[in-house]
Amino acid sequence: MNYPLFKRPALALLFPALAPTLGGAVSVRAGLVLGAVILVAVLVTAPYNVVLAGRVPRAVRLVGTAVLAVTVSTLARFVLSVTDPFVSEALGVFLPLVTINVVILRQGVLYEADEAQPRAATQFAQSAWLALLLMGALVGIGAVREVLLTGALGQTAILAIDLSFFGGPGGVLIVVGSLLAVGQALRLASQRRGDASHG
Secondary structure, three states: OHHHHOOOHHHHHHHHHHHHHHHOOOOOOHHHHHHHHHHHHHHHHHHHHHHOOOOOOOOHHHHHEEEHHHHHHHHHHHHHHHHHHHHHHHHHHHHHHHHHHHHHHHHOOOOOOOOOOHHHHHHHHHHHHHHHHHHHHHHHHHHHHHHOOOOOOOHHOOOOOOOOOHHHHHHHHHHHHHHHHHHOOOOOOOOHHHHHHOO
């Protein structure tokens, strides 16, 4: 069972799946809510796709996956509008875009190229792992953007200067690009240390 996930760097798959909801992760709480909705939607669509694999064409399963994901995001919007209107308003259009994240994960990442499906338990576990990775990434991006937008993380003041541009919609790509650059720099530094110790 060779998934595309194990053939390409996980980060390269994570970023396209994140892209539609990046703008909504304006705080830790917003990132956590978006990540939780993605997790629930991915886990709801996992049994549906495993049961229908081999019986229903992928194009038909794609439509069903999208409908299930839209249902989950709509229910989440209703719940948030009652329990936390501030976060619901902050997420705005980005909550319905969770559907795109789920479709990318289900159709582009979790399926093998040859359409051979693994056991249901394996598929479910991998779905959960990828959704948890997405949640962690959204919370991290939300934390950075919250600091840039407000100068504080929760009640803790961190910045005394105004960097709100980088927390806005245009600056989110700069934030994500900077985080990816730091990750790449750390990976290259680790590689060099490994090469130096062997050489």
